[in-house]
Amino acid sequence: MNARPLRGSPPAHRTTSDGAIPGCATSSRPTPDSTTLRRGAVLAALAASQFAVMLATSIVNVALPQIRAGVGLSDTGTTWVVNAYGLAFGALLLAGGRAADLFGRRRVLIAGLALFAGASLAAGLAATPGLLIAARAAQGVGAAATAPAALALAMEQFPSGAGRGKALGVWGAVSGAGGAGGVLLGGVLTQAWGWPWIFHTVAFGSALVIAAVATLVPPPDGRRESGRFDLLGTTTVTLALTCLVWALTTARGAGWTDAGVLAAVGAAVALLAAFAAIELRRPHALIPPRLFTTGRVAVGNLLMALLGSVWIALFFFLPLYQQQVLGSGPLATGAGQLPLAAANMLGSTLAPRLSRRFGATASVTGALLTEAAGLLWLSRITADGSYLADILGPSILVGLGLGIAFVQLTALAVEGVPPQDAGLAGGLVNTTRQVGGAIGLAALATLAGSVTTHAALHEPQAEALTAGYRTAFTISAAVLAATALLALLFTRRTGSRTTTDGDARPQD
16 A cells, blocks of 8 residues: 655645656756757867967968078978978878877877977077077977877767757868968968967967866766887888878979989888788787778878868968068968858858758768869969959869868768777878878979979060969869869769768668
């Protein structure tokens, strides 16, 4: 017989399976609003890490003449102020991504940021070429640990659904803003306080990011991915990528027939073949085959490499045209990147919405064609042109297309990846973009230089330089048009169409 409560006594409380009283708020369970705010704060801290990495890639470009005079760099040394960072960054991204998976993504992210901040401070204090180049290489090592760990943590916070699309939109916006904003910030700081402040500012900002990550990103739950670090495979592929990136960056000055360049290319090919053989025999491979058995990882990385080959070259040639041909100073050159950065952020924000409406295939193809149209427009620049007539309009088209394409291709490259490989997938997509950028920049710089040298025999210097830049922009537009065709063909052949929101749709 059930006992009945006495009249006037308080009703007995029913509890749910977790011990909570229905209808009563508990402090231990976050409300949807508080969960959204918490995830937003975590994403902001992680995106700031990505912004710092991208900022360091471009912030030195405008200040190179001042850095050269201040430290006493030669022509080759000036080139290596840029190359040392890109070389270490591109060669170690796979190792950084795998280390994040095995040793803890939050731990690796904070360690990478700490190295990045310390190296930035050292670069600003460097008084000799050797110290400056070594500090830039150390920056690249820190960035190689930071970028894949931050992306993996962001994907942990937004594993699927509409939230992932918005997170990737933010990621694309800050990546583009870091690349374009670095040119602006570099010009402002160099003109106002001198070149050391571009590095001091990055160091201070990175310290703030470390504090934000330590405070906002939750510590791991104690679980750690199983497996061992593939030291042999990591060493082999790192050496291969080092040889490849070194050869490509050196070829811009020494030429493709230089003995050292050819030897480095041969070594890279041999080491990559050895890496493939090693990985097929190892139970804990650096790049396990399962990474490519689901989703569209291979397609996303291929297309990202092609996009990167144009992306990095764009931020190399456009400031040069503004400064060497139009005569713009560092501050004006940096300010000229603002419309491109704003369009990039707008495109990144719109990418999830476009993906929902038109699908991944249509949106990424349209984005690549939009960027190609902007670069084709840039190929019409003239030696007596102006910013408003020759740069502003194309920059907006390029920025829109770049923002949408970056978000879509990042989504493809991490789609369906097992959780234990999220850091590696982030490292892989960053590696393909970085190595693709090195290949593209080396090839385009060599081609543009050849055109300029030939044109200088019978034309003024400004005309000759402009001819080289026009050639680089024309070839870049053709590469993106071909990339759009590949995207149309390859992404339609998969079994389902997955948008950046993570929702599978029927096949195109």
